Amino acid sequence: MIYLDQAATTKLSDRARVAMEPFLREEYGNPSAVYELGEKAKEAMEESRAIIAGAVHCRPDQIIFTSGGTESDNWVLQNGAERGKLILTSTIEHHAILNPCKQLQSSGARVCYIPTDRKGRVNLRLLKENIEPGNTLISVMFANNEVGTIEPIEQIGEIAKKNQAELHTDAVQAFCHVPIDVEKMNLDYFSASGHKFHGPKGVGFLYVRFPENFKPMIYGGEQERGYRAGTENVAGIVGMGAAVKEQMETIMERIRKEQQLRNYLADRIFREIPRCRINGTRENRLPGNLNLYIEGIEGAAMVVLMGNDGICISAGSACASGSEGPSHVLKALGQSDYEAYSAIRLTLDATNTKEEIDRTVECLKRNVERVRKIKEL
Numbered sequence: 001m002i003y004l005d006q007a008a009t010t011k012l013s014d015r016a017r018v019a020m021e022p023f024l025r026e027e028y029g030n031p032s033a034v035y036e037l038g039e040k041a042k043e044a045m046e047e048s049r050a051i052i053a054g055a056v057h058c059r060p061d062q063i064i065f066t067s068g069g070t071e072s073d074n075w076v077l078q079n080g081a082e083r084g085k086l087i088l089t090s091t092i093e094h095h096a097i098l099n100p101c102k103q104l105q106s107s108g109a110r111v112c113y114i115p116t117d118r119k120g121r122v123n124l125r126l127l128k129e130n131i132e133p134g135n136t137l138i139s140v141m142f143a144n145n146e147v148g149t150i151e152p153i154e155q156i157g158e159i160a161k162k163n164q165a166e167l168h169t170d171a172v173q174a175f176c177h178v179p180i181d182v183e184k185m186n187l188d189y190f191s192a193s194g195h196k197f198h199g200p201k202g203v204g205f206l207y208v209r210f211p212e213n214f215k216p217m218i219y220g221g222e223q224e225r226g227y228r229a230g231t232e233n234v235a236g237i238v239g240m241g242a243a244v245k246e247q248m249e250t251i252m253e254r255i256r257k258e259q260q261l262r263n264y265l266a267d268r269i270f271r272e273i274p275r276c277r278i279n280g281t282r283e284n285r286l287p288g289n290l291n292l293y294i295e296g297i298e299g300a301a302m303v304v305l306m307g308n309d310g311i312c313i314s315a316g317s318a319c320a321s322g323s324e325g326p327s328h329v330l331k332a333l334g335q336s337d338y339e340a341y342s343a344i345r346l347t348l349d350a351t352n353t354k355e356e357i358d359r360t361v362e363c364l365k366r367n368v369e370r371v372r373k374i375k376e377l
């Protein structure tokens, strides 16, 4: 099997698994308990928090563990809406942002969706024009999960600062894949998810600049200093911390390797498969992402054909497959339904090899030719 759907999820790394194992077995204490078994669990959790804080240059108490990206995103938006903030977001956000926004609108919240250009970059002029100084929560994703476009977050941070707006970024696709610095980028909140960087599923975190002003979403016990009640997913948190440590040790060399591998893949495809082009942008793109329009194919059918050859790819985002309609991201980039249905996404990382890429190109070439021939009949 060749796995080129790394944006959907990643394999748990050996280091993360080994770090987790004791907490699934003998170290099963409840971190709220005051005897040694509980204290060990608590210590391991706090070590994870410190690793994450170090990776993004914040204080450990600004990191709150959650069940993943969706929860972190929902939480920030709910807080903003409850405080009467205007929510400014983009048209290409993940459904973990768009659907809670829709829900909050139905109960009276004000949400404004800023469009992007054809490359997926948010229109900064419109963003500026729509801010209500002192009363806005901006939520713009760090990098798009379908086309991989990296948003100009540092510039958005400056705009937010000038207008006393709060800034949240959904960094689920970006964290551990490109450097993030909460101070440099002027972030008030950011969401991340363990399973996107070789950590476990069902665990993530939210960075909150001023936790003292932040309201819980789930009420109950005093876990996470009362911000998020419920016995913690200790093994998951420990595994996520170990994955962050591992990924951060090699981030720059992984970026270089992923870019090289992705560019090699793109160059071969453009040379050997006629009538296809890139969706999104060549610059400011996640290093492992390649999203293509291939004329005469249907993305969903290509996923099945490639799957039959043992190659895992995606037609859009994993979360969108199974849902009706063309990708909202490609539509927001100005594409027709036909173009949006003719897209495939290949996402690789440093665990992939050149041999895998070569086999993928051969299979893709054969499958595209087959489909195009059938269509001509």
Ligand code: PLP
Pocket (backbone or CB within 6 Å): 007, 008, 067, 068, 069, 070, 071, 073, 094, 096, 141, 143, 144, 145, 170, 172, 173, 192, 193, 194, 204, 319
């Ligand atoms: N935000 C983005 C950009 C994503 O890509 C995803 C998952 O694909 C999520 C949020 C949801 O994260 P989780 O699966 O941890 O809930």
